[in-house]
Amino acid sequence: MNVKELMKRFLEEEGFKYEWEEECACFKFQGLNVNALFYDNMEDLLSLAISYNTELPRYVALDLCNELNQTNVLKHYLIDDDTLVVLLDEFKTDVEVSNESVMENLEILVQGAISCRNRMNELTSCLSHPASKTVN
Numbered sequence: 819m820n821v822k823e824l825m826k827r828f829l830e831e832e833g834f835k836y837e838w839e840e841e842c843a844c845f846k847f848q849g850l851n852v853n854a855l856f857y858d859n860m861e862d863l864l865s866l867a868i869s870y871n872t873e874l875p876r877y878v879a880l881d882l883c884n885e886l887n888q889t890n891v892l893k894h895y896l897i898d899d900d901t902l903v904v905l906l907d908e909f910k911t912d913v914e915v916s917n918e919s920v921m922e923n924l925e926i927l928v929q930g931a932i933s934c935r936n937r938m939n940e941l942t943s944c945l946s947h948p949a950s951k952t953v954n
Contacts, residue, residue, distance in 0.1 A: 820861035821910055825854045828920045847924050850931060864910045866923060868931040869903045872896075872938055878945065882937060892930040902938070904931045 819827075825843050829836045836845035843854040855865040872879050876899055883894040883902065893905045906927045 819915070821854075821864050822856050822861070824864070824910060824915055824920070825856075828917050831917055832921075848928050850928060852924065852927070862909050862911050864908050864920075864923065865905060866927050867903050867905045868927060869897075869901050870931070870935060870938065871900055872902045873900070874938060874941055874945070878941055879938075882934075882941060886934060886937070890930060892927065892934075894934060902934070904934050906930070 826838070828834075829843065829845060834845045834847075836843050841856050843856075845852055845854075850868050853867045853869075855867060857863060857865070874882065876896065879896045879902055883896055886892070886894045891906070893907065895903045895905065897903055904927065906923055908923060
């Protein structure tokens, strides 16, 4: 079963409302918008992403991505000047992948996205009031 079929089955069996496009499925999980990304040349790669608008200066957002990418299984990217993406990539090569394993991946993604958002808020606050706080 390729990733498209896996995600379609998962979303339907778990009762998610979703929008389906050729290269992605969009749905909400724990109040966050999640995109499942599909690649024609990599049918066994499950990519789950959450994106955030950020008001951080580009150099700060890039430093944040580098910081988070050092110690995390998730990857963080700045895709334009004001959108930061938290991405979980995992190869699904088993014939049958359980809904539980997909749910575990979503939990990891959400926790990472929340941590990223909290860190962005800290940095935004520090930049707004530089004399009263120090950025770690």
